[in-house]
Amino acid sequence: MDRAVATRSRTGCINCRKGRVRCDEKKPDCTTCLAKKKTCSYSLARLPLRDRRAQALPGEQTPWALPVSHPHQTYPPAKKESNGRKKKQPIEKEMMIRRWKLPRSDAVDPFNVLPIKMPFNSKELLHYYHQAVGRFSGLTPHQINACVGSAVKTPVALRNTLIVAGVHHVWNTGELQSFKSAFLSHKLHGVHQVNGWLNKTPDTATFFKCCQIIATLCITECCVKNFAVADAHLAGLLAYMDHFSAAKPDFDLTRSIEGELLNRYFILAFNIMHGLKSQVNDFIRMIPKSSDPQRSIDRKKLRDMIYNAHTNEEERLSRLKGVSLFPFFFLPLEAVKKPFRHVDVGTMLESLRDVTKAYDMRFKRPSRDGLVDSLYHLWYSGAPSKMFVASIDAHAKSISHYPDPSTQGNDSLLSSWSGFNVAEGMYLTSVLGIWNSGSPPETPLHTRGLLILERDLQTELVELDTRGEQERALWLWKLFVGTLSIAHADVQSRKSFFQGLSARFSQLIRRWIDLRERESIQWKNAREVLSSITWPVHFQKEEIARQLWCSAILGDE
Template structure:
């Protein structure tokens, strides 16, 4: 199992990258006090003659390590980190992009890039995201490749230092750094490496929970940011993974129709990072407003890393735009009988618009402003701005107010476990699922039928109750399917061996998977009792008022009905 940590010897420190591809590394030793190795997949992105600065420091007097140490300091430079290799130009490009399209806040003090310049870790991560933005926008890192890889290496060094002195207090910072590396790899086509980052992050969080079971459970802004960044990152990686497979299958199907000798790709055949990146650039052009919306989202993505502009708690928001995005995705999945690869659904851009909406809602929830930018292609036209309705007496929004983490967590579970459209159909890592399910529980426990009683954030309307049921039932489905899958595999997981620090199984407030599933089933059961809805047909109608597939396959329909039946039997 890949783990994060340092080798406590004079050898090269263990990094997230060489955990994944330890057999594809070049060992390096030199005068630098810390050498971080880069995967060969990264080296291919460097221009000829620019590999050596990241491999060796002892034979090249002009190496990056020596330049970074020997470069003269700028007395007028107030930035908290070194900015070599056109880093300032890269930051300026990123800053100007947002303002040229008017997709950032009118209040400059709340622009995530303005906030980033005061935090060394946020600024470095922002530069990595800026490099991805430039790569997607132009098709190549080009003049900024050295700056990009310099800051990537420095981020890996930061992670190694944090892991070497790991503590619950530093866990939040470490999570953000690893999520950025994970996001970076996925955007450059290194999906397998991105998944290894996620695996290592789960192991790291398990280790932190042994020291402090409440790690990441705080209500402070930093913990909230870290939990949100994990949610959006894992969803992005799983979407990229499925999008890539759908694109390959569709391309192979088109080739097969023109050539009888063409062979369909094997599910085990993963494209190289370079091939994956080429395909990304292809679908950016094919997908409806795909590139434009992705570039907009990347410009706002540093808001997950930067200090919150507002000292107050994050605001709830109207879930209507997210639910509409899920309805568009669901409508595409309902057409899988005529498009078994699912590529058409991705090409229509619904998942991309959903991603943009979530990124914008995140930034808005911490803002003092009441405006968000709609993704291009959504109702209302591109680049329009809408005013968030925060009037508690307005039934158009109050009925569907939600926390960002709650709706994002359920969205990921719905797309994976109900629509089977993300992560290539592979099961979720139970450790990841546990954390996602806990985010849903944090959201639903404050609503009617929750353990803490009613909340003023939601009325007793039918639509509000339907949304609450949808969140609880989707989570119960995800947990039940995951448990069944690993039971069939007879693999030892935290289903069969709950982690001691997560809570004792069956404990009322246990944080282990069996306890979470039991509480979710109990919530659905209480909803059924209070509403008088007993049959699956009536329950499905309530779910459909939120979002639900109209044409589930026979097997899936039996699974959903089976979960409902278990809930009902448990209450008798």
């Protein structure tokens, strides 16, 4: 008897497939297994080999993407062939694939959780900066996470962090070629974002974001020695802040955490600007006249010279540490400790005293070329870099959720960060004459700094009678530095604002004298008090300072 012909069963039960017999595929038991009294079972369904081979391997399949309302067409242009006939158009299926297929750079990355696009090697730049913070900042892992980890959670903070990361790489290696595309891309996106906000009526939240990006761009251009562009950014920032304040009369920067953060970032920006400008000008003056009578220098040579100065400086690592702590100035609000604490200015004051000593060396060290030798000593000693880092470090500690052991003792010298750093900049400009090449700041910049200083002095005056002798001396030091700064600017332009502020500062000086319960304090005694904080031995404006003091105690405003 001939065997019945049966087609191969691909989906039959295991027993029928082994016996190569036809299975009727009844479930749970087929007819054949029931007749033979066998246990019927089926294998798990799987794709045929032909279909499995047609599947894309891992990494080959384009991630899914939602269709956009106006997809980019990728039709090839119609071209005439040699015989005059048009080229055959793609078939409908091919056109649909081309219409919706996204470029590889725009495909959705399931591991990309960052709030902004990361073009070029932006992720590598962010990784470099994260490693640099761990290496140069001296922070604990928890503090590093509070610094960089919190900064990457919002679009503006992340973009600022990436721009600052480029600055760190330049100062660390002397070149930007490795991350140039990513660095310039984020700078350009920052400028476009600011321009978009400026064309609209901003709310308070947008105002703070816009100011943060402008301040970051200002510091960045200054650090790479594009001072003209940095000046434009700083002038634009001041104009925008004044315009916003005028449009909202009830708005006050000092009443909010965001406002205090912005004031601090603004103060940092103009202090860095004035310091680096002076450093570059002093380096240019160090070029011997015999080799270059006009002392002209091209940008590349200047950049190389500045980088060599950074690498040869005693406190080179301090500069890199300071840049590593920049994100503390634009952290999201939820990552900031509230309220702000006063800072211990002991470290900042010690570094400022080192700058004063380096300044006095200009008048003590005889050399064949005294100018060159003294300028070399001031900047290569690393004292300005130590001062720069101490200010940023004090800010980071004041907003950190982690307690600072250095402020727990009784020997701490406390002050507000903003007030001290404004006074510090004025001291370096108007007393020592080494900031901003000894020239007074531009009037809008100077005005805002004086208003911040006056508010700080008025706030601390309330409890001044309960403070110790050293804290009272610090209060007078900030006050008189501000008075001297007004006189420095008023020599060239006698403005009513400066005159009114000078009169109010003179009244505060008399209040300080009343607290000391003395009938009168001469300039000689006042100078001793100022020297207990920091004051140059070789003070070139001694007579001007004496006249200001005498006018203040006599009430001759």
